[in-house]
Amino acid sequence: MLRIRNLHARVAGREILRGVDLSMDPGDVHAIMGPNGSGKSTLARVLAGHPEYEVTAGEVFFDGQDVLSMDPETRARAGMFMAFQYPVELPGVNNAYFLKAALNALRTHRGEEELDAMDFMALVRDRMKQLGIDETLLNRPVNEGFSGGEKKRNEIFQMAVLEPRLGILDETDSGLDIDALKIVAHGVNAMRSPDRAFLLITHYQRLLDYVVPDVVHVLSDGRIVRSGGKELAFELEEKGYGWLEEPVG
Amino acid sequence: MAQSLDQYVAEYENARRTRSIEQPAWLVRARSDALNRFRALGFPTTRDEEWRFTSVAPIAECAFALGDEAATDTGRSEVDRFRLPGNLSAEVVFVNGRYIPALSTFSTLPAGTSIESLASALASRGDEIEPHLTRLASFQRQAFTALNTAFLADGVWIHIPPRVIVENPIHVLFISSSSGGLATMSHPRVLAVIGQGSQASIVESHAGADDAAYFTNAVTEIMLGENAALDHYKVQQESPQAYHVGALHVVAHRSANCTSHSISLGGSLVRNDVVAVLDGEGAECTLNGLYLADGQRLVDNHTTIDHAQPHCGSREVYKGVLADRARGVFNGKIIVRPDAQKTDAKQTNRALLLSEDAQVNTKPQLEIFANDVKCTHGAAVGQLDDEAVFYLRSRGLAESEARRLLIHAFAADVLSRIKLESIRTGAERVLQQRLARVLTAAA
Numbered sequence: 104m105l106r107i108r109n110l111h112a113r114v115a116g117r118e119i120l121r122g123v124d125l126s127m128d129p130g131d132v133h134a135i136m137g138p139n140g141s142g143k144s145t146l147a148r149v150l151a152g153h154p155e156y157e158v159t160a161g162e163v164f165f166d167g168q169d170v171l172s173m174d175p176e177t178r179a180r181a182g183m184f185m186a187f188q189y190p191v192e193l194p195g196v197n198n199a200y201f202l203k204a205a206l207n208a209l210r211t212h213r214g215e216e217e218l219d220a221m222d223f224m225a226l227v228r229d230r231m232k233q234l235g236i237d238e239t240l241l242n243r244p245v246n247e248g249f250s251g252g253e254k255k256r257n258e259i260f261q262m263a264v265l266e267p268r269l270g271i272l273d274e275t276d277s278g279l280d281i282d283a284l285k286i287v288a289h290g291v292n293a294m295r296s297p298d299r300a301f302l303l304i305t306h307y308q309r310l311l312d313y314v315v316p317d318v319v320h321v322l323s324d325g326r327i328v329r330s331g332g333k334e335l336a337f338e339l340e341e342k343g344y345g346w347l348e349e350p351v352g
Numbered sequence: 353m354a355q356s357l358d359q360y361v362a363e364y365e366n367a368r369r370t371r372s373i374e375q376p377a378w379l380v381r382a383r384s385d386a387l388n389r390f391r392a393l394g395f396p397t398t399r400d401e402e403w404r405f406t407s408v409a410p411i412a413e414c415a416f417a418l419g420d421e422a423a424t425d426t427g428r429s430e431v432d433r434f435r436l437p438g439n440l441s442a443e444v445v446f447v448n449g450r451y452i453p454a455l456s457t458f459s460t461l462p463a464g465t466s467i468e469s470l471a472s473a474l475a476s477r478g479d480e481i482e483p484h485l486t487r488l489a490s491f492q493r494q495a496f497t498a499l500n501t502a503f504l505a506d507g508v509w510i511h512i513p514p515r516v517i518v519e520n521p522i523h524v525l526f527i528s529s530s531s532g533g534l535a536t537m538s539h540p541r542v543l544a545v546i547g548q549g550s551q552a553s554i555v556e557s558h559a560g561a562d563d564a565a566y567f568t569n570a571v572t573e574i575m576l577g578e579n580a581a582l583d584h585y586k587v588q589q590e591s592p593q594a595y596h597v598g599a600l601h602v603v604a605h606r607s608a609n610c611t612s613h614s615i616s617l618g619g620s621l622v623r624n625d626v627v628a629v630l631d632g633e634g635a636e637c638t639l640n641g642l643y644l645a646d647g648q649r650l651v652d653n654h655t656t657i658d659h660a661q662p663h664c665g666s667r668e669v670y671k672g673v674l675a676d677r678a679r680g681v682f683n684g685k686i687i688v689r690p691d692a693q694k695t696d697a698k699q700t701n702r703a704l705l706l707s708e709d710a711q712v713n714t715k716p717q718l719e720i721f722a723n724d725v726k727c728t729h730g731a732a733v734g735q736l737d738d739e740a741v742f743y744l745r746s747r748g749l750a751e752s753e754a755r756r757l758l759i760h761a762f763a764a765d766v767l768s769r770i771k772l773e774s775i776r777t778g779a780e781r782v783l784q785q786r787l788a789r790v791l792t793a794a795a
Contacts, residue, residue, distance in 0.1 A: 152746070154738070154742065174745070176745045176746075176748050178746075179745070179746055179747055180748050187743065191737070191740050195761025195765065196758070196761045201744070201747075204753065204757070206748075208747075208748040208749055208750070208753075212748070265747065265748070
């Protein structure tokens with residue numbers, strides 16, 4: 104489903120990704136862990152198509168399509184979704200209006216009819232209930248005045264409404280208390296299915312207690328230096344990232 | 353320049369000769385004084401502090417004539433698309449400054465309330481009008497006001513006696529048109545006296561045929577009696593070739609409440625002046641402004657809030673969206689007179705620049721002579737937040753749609769303060785149309 108080969112990328116003239124290789128199949132949940140500055144968030148933002156990041160080498164394919172030649176909206180319409188580490192506040196942009204416009208952009212792309220207001224509200228209410236999100240949030244401007252936890256939950260809520268085939272969570276768990284973390288984890292688990300994949304980018308092993316990954320990768324200095332099962336996460340938690348700096352083998 | 357002033361003198365003489373109804377002597381004198389004043393002042397130049405960023409050379413260099421019958425016939429066909437939907441107290445229609453009774457409508461008004469053409473009111477009861485006309489809009493220092501007064505012939509007279517609520521809005525629609533390649537000018541005047549404890553909404557629309565080049569020079573004077581309330585809306589959708597200069601003068605007496613909404617979407621060279629005098633304890637005013645300019649257009653908003661008495665409050669928010677090579681000017685003056693203790697004034701001015709070449713000159717100007725006051729002002733000029741655009745695109749919205757949504761969001765608080773739904777939705781529609789054009793051109 105997702106094939107990343109030898110991906111190099113830089114931002115503001117500094118090379119951050121130095122040859123990332125990663126393959127995911129439908130139904131997979133992969134976690135990417137790594138110390139600060141290892142390139143985790145850069146990887147997420149490059150996959151989402153952030154214009155500030157320049158890909159200098161390598162390739163990315165999603166369902167056989169060349170992701171790097173697509174603009175951000177085309178990636179979203181193809182079924183990719185990134186939950187932002189720092190969701191942007193959009194004063195004056197009504198949450199419901201925004202989400203309906205986004206959903207209908209995806210539906211139109213897939214050749215489906217746009218949802219009318221009633222069907223949209225039914226869908227949205229269902230997802231809000233699942234995630235324990237207050238309905239008043241719908242009529243508020245996107246993320247404006249939200250607490251950190253509310254913003255993260257709103258990202259998961261958007262993902263639940265937009266139903267991507269690949270969900271990339273960029274440190275969605277950082278800064279969450281345990282209740283909020285459980286809600287986020289529950290949101291992801293409820294969406295797990297044989298044809299949907301998740302890439303969980305995280306600094307802490309804690310999220311992986313609730314969303315159990317199939318594969319854990321360790322990113323260090325812009326490369327994946329180790330991959331393994333979920334036990335790798337425990338190892339990292341115990342030993343920290345320091346031991347990774349030493350030459351492997 | 354001298355030649356173009358002569359052109360106005362010639363038009364003035366023409367207008368004077370062709371007036372059929374006998375004019376009150378005081379009005380004849382006011383016109384003549386104003387013409388002399390205009391000739392002495394001449395058009396302002398950028399050396400004049402009040403016009404530093406706005407050159408009116410395009411107006412000064414063009415020869416305008418008062419619209420003839422042919423031009424007026426062209427204008428009549430434009431009226432319908434600028435009518436205001438919904439229930440109205442009256443819709444008073446002017447083409448090139450002339451009242452068109454056949455296109456105007458009036459509903460039954462509360463006893464004692466008058467809404468009528470200023471020309472006919474001047475002819476039938478000039479003495480009722482004399483104490484108010486030209487009292488707020490002085491032509492001593494403002495050349496455009498002098499010019500308007502020199503050509504003062506028609507407009508609307510609104511008189512609401514004390515303790516009357518005029519429920520539905522009063523729409524005053526000024527349409528301009530030209531014919532035969534001749535640029536027309538009009539100098540309409542709105543005069544409103546709102547009695548003690550009374551309430552009304554006045555919508556003043558300025559519009560024209562899409563391809564017409566003309567010059568509108570409007571002056572509005574509004575007096576609010578004690579505890580009166582008024583919402584004034586100015587919706588400026590002049591043609592892209594038009595020049596528009598408009599001044600609104602409001603005086604609010606004790607505990608009166610005035611809201612001015614200025615929505616400026618059209619014109620090639622636009623200058624809006626709003627002067628609000630809070631001349632009684634506890635008076636309040638809100639100035640709410642939104643402007644949009646693209647291409648090479650220039651929109652200049654000058655506002656003055658004069659806190660002349662204690663315990664008055666003012667709230668002002670002006671927002672502008674500028675694209676292409678457009679220019680914006682905002683000058684917001686707040687005067688707090690020595691007696692005006694406990695003044696509470698707040699001014700916000702923001703501009704959104706959609707291109708590298710768009711620019712805005714913004715200046716808050718606080719003149720505070722009292723010591724126990726609260727005055728705040730803030731100005732910000734910025735561009736669309738790239739991170740916000742990316743956020744929306746990452747959810748599947750096309751880039752142009754993302755930008756459109758964010759620009760609309762920028763204007764949202766000004767639009768949301770517009771109480772009249774027909775104005776709000778109309779302004780939103782025109783804004784969206786203009787933005788669609790701007791964003792397509794930019795893509």
